[in-house]
Amino acid sequence: MKPLKLFFFFLLIPTYMLQAQITKGNWLVGGSGEYSNQKISFDDGTNTKIDRVTIKPNAGYFFKDKFALGGVLRFEHQSIFYDYGVGIFSRYYFLETQKTFNLFAQAHYNYVYTVSNNEREEFNATSHFYGVSIGQVVFFNSAVGLEFAIEYERGKLSNGSSNNIKAVIGFQIHLEK
Numbered sequence: 769m770k771p772l773k774l775f776f777f778f779l780l781i782p783t784y785m786l787q788a789q790i791t792k793g794n795w796l797v798g799g800s801g802e803y804s805n806q807k808i809s810f811d812d813g814t815n816t817k818i819d820r821v822t823i824k825p826n827a828g829y830f831f832k833d834k835f836a837l838g839g840v841l842r843f844e845h846q847s848i849f850y851d852y853g854v855g856i857f858s859r860y861y862f863l864e865t866q867k868t869f870n871l872f873a874q875a876h877y878n879y880v881y882t883v884s885n886n887e888r889e890e891f892n893a894t895s896h897f898y899g900v901s902i903g904q905v906v907f908f909n910s911a912v913g914l915e916f917a918i919e920y921e922r923g924k925l926s927n928g929s930s931n932n933i934k935a936v937i938g939f940q941i942h943l944e945k
Contacts, residue, residue: 800938
């Protein structure tokens with residue numbers, strides 16, 4: 769029980785004394801990791817479920833206080849496919865810039881290229897994904913934040929469509945001007 773108390777002490781106590789850097793002219797650099805259980809409906813009427821792990825490094829710029837635009841890379845792995853993508857995002861923080869805890873909403877678009885790693889069948893395709901997420905960020909100090917979000921993402925696949933609800937964990941560094 770003692771390690772758990774120490775964890776919360778180091779997580780919560782220092783954050784009350786520090787401020788976040790979500791102001792105009794600052795940079796946002798970091799990324800997120802996702803796990804999803806995805807249902808895919810194909811044009812031929814078949815359906816399948818897939819477990820998917822995604823890593824998305826990103827970089828953004830605050831054009832206004834609490835509002836950032838940026839780019840993201842996307843790397844995914846599922847049982848028989850690898851996905852590589854590039855995209856854009858916009859993010860808005862709802863609470864004041866001095867808050868240690870903040871809420872945010874984000875919208876994104878990703879263009880994704882899929883490659884099969886199945887030796888029996890070669891498969892390549894492109895897809896378009898767009899989505900929205902809402903979440904909370906906890907700032908450890910004026911520059912580093914840990915994010916927890918829920919994301920809804922819809923995809924237009926080369927041979928069908930997908931709908932995802934994801935739990936997202938992110939880590940961001942906010943660089944001052």
